[in-house]
Amino acid sequence: METLTFSATALEKLPVTIFDTPEEGSRRIAHSIAATIREKQKTGEKAVLGLATGSSPIGVYQELVRLHKDENLSFRNVVTFNLDEYYPMQPDALQSYVHFMHEHLFNYIDILPQNIHIPDGSLPIEKVAEFCAAYEQLIEEAGGIDVQLLGIGRTGHIGFNEPGSGLASHTRLVKLDPLTIADATKDFIKEEFVPLRAITMGVGTIMKARKIIMMAWGEGKAPIVREMVEGKISEEVPASFLQQHERVTVILDQWAASELSRIKTPWLVGLVDWDQNLMRRAVIWLSLQAKRPLLKLTDEDYRHWGLTDLLVRVGSAYSLNIQVHNAIQNTITGWPGGKPGSDDSHRPERANPFPKTSLIFSPHPDDDVISMGGTLLRLADQGHDVHVAYQTSGNIAVFDDDAHRFADFTLGLSRKLGIAIPEFHALHAEVEDFLEHKNLGEEDTEIVQSIKSLIRQGEALAACRFCGVKKENVHFMNLPFYETGQVKKKPLGEEDIQAVADLLTKVKPQQIFAAGDLRDPHGTHRVCLNAILEAIARLKHEPWMQDCYVWLYRGAWQEWDIEDIEMAVPISPEELLRKRKAIFKHQSQKDSPVFPGNDKREFWQRAEDRNRATARIYDQLGLTEYEAMEAFKRYHF
Structure with a gap:
């Protein structure tokens, strides 16, 4: 429409x-x-x-x-x-x-x-x-x-x-x-x-x-x-x-x-039909433009910055400031899985059940720790049954040299242990020959794809161990749409959706975390999210789904706008360092990833800068100052 x-x-x-x-x-x-x-x-x-x-x-x-x-x-x-x-x-x-x-x-x-x-x-x-x-x-x-x-x-x-x-x-x-x-x-x-x-x-x-x-x-x-x-x-x-x-x-x-x-500032264009979300967005915008905390905004600030119409709608700045301040304050929680025994009427997550089964979907094998590593660590520390599902192998994001190096390592290990397997030696020669003569953009052979997949799988397992996720709770889905060996992917298919539905049915989570890059029209994140949303639509009438919350996180490059955030998880300096170490477990993506985009920073740097920037905006609005924050928006199905 x-x-x-x-x-x-x-x-x-x-x-x-x-x-x-x-x-x-x-x-x-x-x-x-x-x-x-x-x-x-x-x-x-x-x-x-x-x-x-x-x-x-x-x-x-x-x-x-x-x-x-x-x-x-x-x-x-x-x-x-x-x-x-x-x-x-x-x-x-x-x-x-x-x-x-x-x-x-x-x-x-x-x-x-x-x-x-x-x-x-x-x-x-x-x-x-x-x-x-x-x-x-x-x-x-x-x-x-x-x-x-x-x-x-x-x-x-x-x-x-x-x-x-x-x-x-x-x-x-x-x-x-x-x-x-x-x-x-x-x-x-x-x-x-x-x-x-x-x-x-x-x-x-x-x-x-x-x-x-x-x-x-x-x-x-x-x-x-x-x-x-x-x-x-x-x-x-x-x-x-x-x-x-x-x-x-x-x-x-x-x-x-x-x-x-x-779209962004309609109040500067003409009269608008004010609702709660638009009022919240306008007041946050005003606070950041005027460089004054929410509770210090005055009627004069509203008039000076073109929000007289909003004052007419609500009467005075005082009550509106308090309303928006409290709404944002209520998004902050140190208990992303819910705080047991607490009044949860103003908390983003329910107190019960506790502990919860939390299922984190990660489009690539490192999006979980990059985008919500602090929250993942806190969920595990607070005793929740955390599962991580890696939707794709991420094999195209591994350099050919790394595949070559791991193939050489395995061959060297077999020789060291005195294991002579002619078929393996022939495969190693095949890998070596292919990588040496590979054309730019050429599809990897099946064995090279497998090596690259195993590299990323091992890194993901290491990161999960570091975060306290049990090995049996780590799921490698390898959704078929991704497995082409090239940047270009297949369209989302029935097999992809059914694989997600099967995992949801098996785990029966009370919490789902998913990469909510709805604004990315072509990337893997969006396809992975569509698979999850379609699976949820099929299962939403199941009894265990009736009490399941779905939280969307963003990628390493951007964050939710403040007015869209419904749960903000503070991260201490120590937790931010732990998150960095978890990201470091993904060694093939360290220093210089295959697809860096236009941002030259490493993924851990992007993540930390983004998390600190979110905390800084909360601070500028006059809320509690934290080292960093991870943000989530709830998906209502």
């Missing part, structure tokens, strides 16, 4: 439509493109499409494929021009946009091969300029682009037009921004493998399209989306040039829209 919290405001310089999910937005875009194709078919014309790559358009292409298969949408009258390609890049490379487009769209529709145009990243450098000029000419000869599909990079780039690209820029060879290179690492395994340049349509080329559809999904895009939509036109944010186009539509999911003023 399409949801628009408010109509477009004067602050928004582009027309924005917000959807609940990326899937809904993608379907809307695909149907808009399909309408253009069908209109052109009626008049015997070609439909010229400008196409994008990356994770954002995948859902659009999936829906176009479905329309072709189920609703007879033909692409025989379609001509396509892709925005860009890495340089240098061979078209048959797994990371090439030629491969991407065929994998996600062209292989499944009836488009004519001669109508497909993608920049050629395999050309010698001296021929690139000539190719770029010819690419522009081909677009002109096709009659210009009817619909241009765009995503936006975190630098504000469209295509590969990085900051500094001008309105008159055309198809050309460009240098990639370091942030863009860091974001591409997930496809190239290591940052040093990412090409430093690309061939891209220019901003001017894009702006010639008769219609432009810009899409963005996920919280990670929210800051740059706000700059594009509400900021001034600037070469520093090339996407802002879209404000000058006559027919552009911006399609967002609710998370990509979360920084827009109408």
Whole structure:
């Protein structure tokens, strides 16, 4: 269902439509493109499409494929021009946009091969300029682009037009921004493998399209989306040039829209329909803006910061300050499993039963200790029956060198003990040969995947032992959707959901902890959470589920907004050190993980900085000062 919290405001310089999910937005875009194709078919014309790559358009292409298969949408009258390609890049490379487009769209529709145009990243450098000029000419000869599909990079780039690209820029060879290179690492395994340049349509080329559809999904895009939509036109944010186009539509999911003023601070935009959550959010915002603790906010503060309407609604600052302060105070507990024998009417967790069976789902084999290691330690220390379920093997996040080293170790051990197993020696030779000649992005062999899985399994067991989790309470699920040996995963399937349901039925927990990265539209965390939520939906009528609380934690990169936190677990300096040691048990992820993202800090540093930042905000609001905090939001099913 399409949801628009408010109509477009004067602050928004582009027309924005917000959807609940990326899937809904993608379907809307695909149907808009399909309408253009069908209109052109009626008049015997070609439909010229400008196409994008990356994770954002995948859902659009999936829906176009479905329309072709189920609703007879033909692409025989379609001509396509892709925005860009890495340089240098061979078209048959797994990371090439030629491969991407065929994998996600062209292989499944009836488009004519001669109508497909993608920049050629395999050309010698001296021929690139000539190719770029010819690419522009081909677009002109096709009659210009009817619909241009765009995503936006975190630098504000469209295509590969990085900051500094001008309105008159055309198809050309460009240098990639370091942030863009860091974001591409997930496809190239290591940052040093990412090409430093690309061939891209220019901003001017894009702006010639008769219609432009810009899409963005996920919280990670929210800051740059706000700059594009509400900021001034600037070469520093090339996407802002879209404000000058006559027919552009911006399609967002609710998370990509979360920084827009109408969503983040609607009270600054116009009159709002105040509810308890919005009032709490506004008062927290006011406290942080005014740099005054909640209980010191005055009527004048509310008026000065544009919250006069809220004062009219509640009467005075005094009572509202106390109400919000108490609500936040009640989220703090040192007993994440519930405090036995206590009045739990204002506590986030129930006092009984005690001890509880607590089941912690960890998407990867280290998310548990990184994201909620302090809470895990406290649950075990306080006598609860703690189970940890690792949903995926995490094998692709192990360096090839580590697999090689462990294979050598096992071979050396067999020789040391005088155990001669010809089959094992042959397997070792196979592993050695594969890793020595492995191509970039190539799928690992089954034996290499197994070695990497065992490395991470051993590390997870070591961390659980350190935290006091019994060995029989550690569950390695190895959900099938993940086990591809590549970054690209299979869709969530029935086997995945049933495996989670079976484990829940076996353990019958009174508490479930899960990675609640609902704002991540493409990652493993979201798929793992969907498996859990689907399993819970199937089991919610079971008697043991009637008294089960589900708590969602966040990943190593971000935390819940303060107004969303429903349980905050304080962590002392000593507990923070214990948490760090638990993270250190995951040695293959230490120092430099395979997929570091754009954050160069180690995982333990990210986790500690995030936990300290949460505690610092509670302190700024005038609540008790703690060393660190882990935060949770309850999922109501």
